Amino acid sequence: MIPNGGQMHTFTESSFLGNIGLCGSAVNRLCSSSASSPPDSLVVTPEEKEWVSKSDIYISAAIGFVVSLLVxxxxxxxxxxxxEWYGYHLHRFVLKVFDQQDRRRSRRGRR
Incomplete structure (x- = not known):
């Protein structure tokens, strides 16, 4: 049902064309219990809503990951x-990691 009052009175009936599920004074269609429910083809179940939102999240995350890698x-x-800065710091990091692993191995060998 289209609400009565406020800004809704500023729209003409042509503004609501193509929305077959609408009723109320703005479209000159009475609302009944059967007319207020949308057609079965337009009903979205909670499972479908959840699937759409999950897939949107996964797609967005994948696109963001790929774009950030490309940048x-x-x-x-x-x-x-x-x-050069990246190579220098990556080289230092790798040396630190392998140096720590060598120290751990040498400590184990002494025991």
Whole structure:
């Protein structure tokens, strides 16, 4: 049912064309218990709503991940200064990780 009052009175009947489920004074159609429920083809079950929202989240996450990777790789590819900084810090990180692993292995060997 189209609510009565406020801004709804400013719309003409042609504004509501194509919405077969609407009723009320704005469209000159009386609302009854059968007319107020939408047609079966337009009814969306809670399971369908949940599936749509989950799929939208997964698609958005995948697109965001791919775009962020592309931005990162393109910036490293095109900017020499960033590429050198990234390589330097990555090299330091890898050395620290392997140095820690070597120390752990040597401690285990002494026992």
């Amino acid at each position: 990162m790789y393109w910036s490293l590819l095109l900017n020499r200064k960033w590429r």
